[in-house]
Amino acid sequence: MTSPLTRNEQNSKSRAQTFGIRPDLFQAAQDHMVKKSDLDELSENLANAGVRGFTAATLPQNIHLGSPDSGTADYAILPFTDRYGPAVAAHPEPPSLQIEESGLWTVTLNLGTAGHGLAPAxxxxxxxxxxxxxxxPAGGPVRQYDFFNWRVELDHQQSFATTFTVDFxxxxxxxxxYVQVSGMRGRAIEGDYTRTRLSVRKTDNRTR
Incomplete structure (x- = not known):
């Protein structure tokens, strides 16, 4: 009759499969060890945790408000027609940008304007x-979920450049x-991608 293995003999016999570590300690480490599948999932989540969508467009030319024979305020829907950079989950749909996926988005408007010869004193x-x-938009504002508005006072020849950012x-x-600008005649919106550009960036898939 064969005698059962002693505790030391069990450990000795098993250590060939546990890289010389005591079997009970090796099993405890295994239970708490990060697995490759866990790392792969974490890596994928981190890769997706940044920008999830993006598109941008610029103006093809300067846009002038008003006319020489009118001193009343004028407005314009800015025609963002020239795609700028990649388009992921959104795309230019002139004069607008169109969103293709739900989630949290950020709109950024880089805007440059200057007074010109038609500007009254x-x-x-x-x-x-x-x-x-x-x-x-078709000739003016249409039904919208929301809009964001800023108003400033400008000297007739004053240049003005700023960035507007909104989350929605x-x-x-x-x-x-889409973007509407309005004001007195003599103001030009500068159609240069370094001055005027509309972009959207998706930062989260959740809507609630």
């Missing part, structure tokens, strides 16, 4: 509105982003 208002809505949630893919 004195100062006047200049207004910027960013619209988010399910329809394309898209629950239904297909929304359009």
């Amino acid at each position: 004195g100062s006047g208002f200049f207004e910027v509105s960013i619209y988010v809505g399910p329809e394309q 949630v898209v629950e239904s893919p297909g929304d359009f982003i």
